[in-house]
Amino acid sequence: MTGDRQDLFLPSVGQSEPVIFRKPTHSHVADVWALIGLCPQLDRNTFYCELLLCTHFADTCAIAERSGEVVGWLSAYRPPTEPSTLFVWQIAVHPQMRNAGVGTGLILSALNRPCCESVTHIKATVAANNEASNLFFATLARDLGAPIRQAPWFDRDVHFKGRYESEYMTAIGPIRLNST
Structure with missing residues (x-):
């Protein structure tokens, strides 16, 4: 559109x-x-x-x-080193x-x-205990007919100095918008 x-x-x-x-x-x-x-x-x-x-x-x-x-x-952006990705910052x-x-x-x-016509992946970082966001992205992946993966990304102690929970990189893709 x-x-x-x-x-x-x-x-x-x-x-x-x-x-x-x-x-x-x-x-x-x-x-x-x-x-x-x-x-x-x-x-x-x-x-x-x-x-x-x-x-x-x-x-x-x-x-x-x-x-x-x-x-x-x-709030989202396309990382300069990953132009085929839409990184979701906040919803x-x-x-x-x-x-x-x-x-x-x-x-x-x-x-x-x-x-975003060349975007093939969606990424976001989510804490393991953030049930609402994890469910949202799992449902989004299902609705887009795309696989979803999670991997450790930002560590509670190393990156956040204990102020926040560790976050996992949630990656959805490849996506095909014409399948929605």
């Missing part, structure tokens, strides 16, 4: 307004910042970092809006919109843009 606005689905939670997925702009920064604040499991980046993500990385990031309100946020979904397909819609919104 091309363009900034994409009506991909209606939420399955009985709401009548569609969720719209699109690229973020500088005008979405405050809304993204507020949404992340509603997701205590996520680390909050600086406001300036969110501004850079909404502008410099807008092609690979996405917002989900319902009735003009930002209800979902994907934030409004608590009232969870389990309605918003997270998957955010990723598909980014993947369906021209800048």
